[in-house]
Amino acid sequence: MRINEAVALVTGANRGIGRALVTEFLSRGAVRVHAAARDPRTLEPLVAEAPDRIVPLTLDITDPAAVTAAAEAAPDVTLLVNNAGRHGMGHLLEMDLTDVEAVMRTNWLGTLHVLRAFAPVVERNGGGAVANIVSVGAFAGTPAMGAYPASKAALALLTQAVRVDLAPRGITVHAVFPGPVETDMLRYATGHLKSLGDVPTASAADAARAIADGVEAGDEEIFPDPFARQVQECLRTDPKGVERLLLSRD
Template identity: 65%
Template sequence: MDIEGSVVLVTGANRGIGRALVDAFLARGAARVYAAARNPASLDPVVAGDPARVVPVEVDLSAPDTIAAAATTAADVTLLVNNAGSHGMGHLLDMDLALVEEVMRTNYLGTLRVLRAFAPVIEGNGGGAVVNVISIGAFGGTPSLGGYPASKAALHSLTQAVRPDLAPRGISVHGVFPGPVDTDMFDDVLGHEPVFGEFPRATAAEVARATLDGIAADAEDIFPDSFAAEVGEMWRVDPKGVERRLSGI
């Protein structure tokens, strides 16, 4: 998809990868970027970067009314980036089940809600693209990451399932599978499991740039950093090897 002139909405745009994606879309000539966050005040520094093109909008993945309202406000969107996500550390067999449920509700059901709200918008604007920020964690069950890998595997499956439905409506669907990225989320993971510090960490800006390269090249599966690319290569030829690699982290 042509990024220049597109009208983009990025969820979770106030920090981390989402904020870097906003910057990357602006740098590549997007006409407008709706920066979505559950706390619109947290978007002030993002809007200040380019007040003429960045529009703040409230989207809380756990609040369907905010999603419906955003689809009305941002009625000219042609490119939706489902980036917002959460995680909760623990082992599935004994951690708080409420945390597992919350992560699944946010990363899977919340993302699905946003997609359902915006697919008709994008179609009505002549077509475009949906980009789901998943994780290499979708390909294996890292034990200490609780319900996170399952939520991302579910999002990966969703991405595959909607692709054939959206193609005839003029909407391409892309999955992005980052490895470890230097953000608040990864800092929290490191705080619980310092062993993750042994892995190379990409910057959010790198991941954002590579994601846009993938969209522009019409790549369905985007591996936006060097560790992700290594896992992606292995996943294509040896999925059990990936399972062992990720479960051994």
């Protein structure tokens, strides 16, 4: 799709990849961007950059009523980016199950809530695109990363499933698999890992640019940074090697 004709909504837009995507979409001529976050106060610096084109939106994706309200407040969306997510480090046999449930409820079920609410919106506006921010973590159950890899694997399968359902409704669906991107989430995760070793990291702005390129090109799967593209190549040549590659970072 052409972003310069789009009205976008980005969840988790107050920081990291989400914030960078808002900026990137505006630079490509998006008509407006609905920037969503649980706490609208965290969006104020972003909105100040383009108050005439950025619309702040309060949205907790784990709250069905809030999701319904967001769909009513943003009836013009043609490009939906499901970026909001949650991390929770720890080993699955030891970590608090409430933390495990919170990760799954946010990354999988929360995204599904948003998809169910906004697919009819995008369809009514003549079709468009959905991009789900997954993770290369979906390809290996890294022990110290708790439920996060499982939640992202589930999100990858969800993305495949709804792609089939939404294609006849004029909506393309893109799975985005970032590797280490310089965000607060990465800093949180690396504080619990032994080492990232020599893994290259990417800026959020560079990742956002690659994601936008992939959406405009119609790529079903987008690997937006150097390490992600290394995983992509490994998936093609040595699928089991992806597991070794990712587990070596635990």
